Amino acid sequence: MFSGAQISLYPMTGDFVGVITKALEAFEPYRDRMRVETDDISTLIVGPPEVIFPAMRDLFATAARSGEHVVLHATISRGCPGEPDDGICDTSALGHHDMSAEQRIGEAIAAVKAAPMSDIEAAAQFSLYVMGSGDHMDEIYSCIDFLKQSGTFAKAKNFCTKLGGDAGAVFRTVQMAFCRFGPPEGHVTIDLTVSANSPSLK
Amino acid sequence: MFSGAQISLYPMTGDFVGVITKALEAFEPYRDRMRVETDDISTLIVGPPEVIFPAMRDLFATAARSGEHVVLHATISRGCPGEPDDGICDTSALGHHDMSAEQRIGEAIAAVKAAPMSDIEAAAQFSLYVMGSGDHMDEIYSCIDFLKQSGTFAKAKNFCTKLGGDAGAVFRTVQMAFCRFGPPEGHVTIDLTVSANSPSLK
Numbered sequence: 001m002f003s004g005a006q007i008s009l010y011p012m013t014g015d016f017v018g019v020i021t022k023a024l025e026a027f028e029p030y031r032d033r034m035r036v037e038t039d040d041i042s043t044l045i046v047g048p049p050e051v052i053f054p055a056m057r058d059l060f061a062t063a064a065r066s067g068e069h070v071v072l073h074a075t076i077s078r079g080c081p082g083e084p085d086d087g088i089c090d091t092s093a094l095g096h097h098d099m100s101a102e103q104r105i106g107e108a109i110a111a112v113k114a115a116p117m118s119d120i121e122a123a124a125q126f127s128l129y130v131m132g133s134g135d136h137m138d139e140i141y142s143c144i145d146f147l148k149q150s151g152t153f154a155k156a157k158n159f160c161t162k163l164g165g166d167a168g169a170v171f172r173t174v175q176m177a178f179c180r181f182g183p184p185e186g187h188v189t190i191d192l193t194v195s196a197n198s199p200s201l202k
Numbered sequence: 203m204f205s206g207a208q209i210s211l212y213p214m215t216g217d218f219v220g221v222i223t224k225a226l227e228a229f230e231p232y233r234d235r236m237r238v239e240t241d242d243i244s245t246l247i248v249g250p251p252e253v254i255f256p257a258m259r260d261l262f263a264t265a266a267r268s269g270e271h272v273v274l275h276a277t278i279s280r281g282c283p284g285e286p287d288d289g290i291c292d293t294s295a296l297g298h299h300d301m302s303a304e305q306r307i308g309e310a311i312a313a314v315k316a317a318p319m320s321d322i323e324a325a326a327q328f329s330l331y332v333m334g335s336g337d338h339m340d341e342i343y344s345c346i347d348f349l350k351q352s353g354t355f356a357k358a359k360n361f362c363t364k365l366g367g368d369a370g371a372v373f374r375t376v377q378m379a380f381c382r383f384g385p386p387e388g389h390v391t392i393d394l395t396v397s398a399n400s401p402s403l404k
Contacts, residue, residue: 039402041325132339159207191393199219200242
């Protein structure tokens with residue numbers, strides 16, 4: 001299994017390089033458990049979900065504490081048939097398809113309730129894609145059931161679901177969607193956008 | 203069929219609202235052929251591929267002409283089983299699965315060569331997702347064959363493909379990937395990021 005994300009951070013300020021550089025310090029506690037590669041468009045992090053989601057959360061929260069309007073985008077993937085296995089991604093957090101959809105939803109809700117708070121208010125939207133099976137929409141609908149009970153659900157939009165709340169709960173919600181829905185060995189991806197300090201909300 | 207995109211524009215400047223407002227004027231020639239709805243995270247455009255891709259290109263190019271580092275992100279979708287049919291999306295541009303993969307690749311390459319230039323240098327990366335069929339990777343690999351011959355191919359990255367060149371050719375390349383690969387009536391999505399004026403390239 002190969003899992004990771006291509007992430008980009010967009011601070012809407014002339015000092016965007018300063019905000020990004022400072023925010024990247026938030027990766028330090030995770031660097032021995034994930035691989036990091038950067039180019040001019042995005043930063044690749046490769047590691048298991050329980051490492052990459054908290055790393056993304058802390059990157060985002062650190063940038064948001066600048067007070068600037070900041071957005072994080074991530075293309076998150078697991079099980080892509082085109083990617084080689086990588087030991088750094090080993091995890092027991094995926095799928096649990098021996099459990100019914102109802103049980104998986106219950107555990108996911110509990111995990112969001114237990115998420116540590118970050119004191120950063122976040123608005124997010126994401127799309128979950130389950131590839132390579134004829135019943136992909138069943139897993140999507142189970143995931144939507146979970147989202148509606150997650151405490152972070154804001155609304156359904158075309159092509160995606162909108163979330164809101166503390167960044168700690170928001171990132172945990174997306175992590176649960178990624179890990180608990182779609183086959184454990186399947187190809188599952190997420191297209192995630194998280195925003196803080198938007199003037200549109202003032 | 204329902205098709206459209208959730209798009210966001212990120213100008214890395216304190217005057218991001220001014221750059222976005224000005225860029226949105228680029229939508230004017232397309233407004234009678236697409237529906238537009240905005241919230242604090244993204245703008246939804248609903249319409250056929252031959253309208254929404256040029257609209258995104260012109261939005262991006264107008265923002266990039268500000269000279270600021272700007273990024274456009276789009277979550278593009280067609281055929282999602284959860285979305286209602288919409289007459290505004292009617293198109294004959296999708297799929298062409300009576301043609302072999304080789305023929306589709308040839309036509310896509312020709313379409314990129316014929317794309318109008320915008321005089322904006324763009325770097326992009328995107329992921330194409332073909333849902334609901336067991337052979338989704340065959341269509342992905344055909345699409346990658348096309349990309350490598352498109353004239354805009356930069357490199358393969360984990361989870362996505364990187365493109366570069368004039369914004370006119372780059373957006374046309376992504377449009378061809380969206381329209382010519384994956385079943386005509388199938389659920390196909392793209393996670394697209396396009397960047398201009400990045401200081402990382404200087």
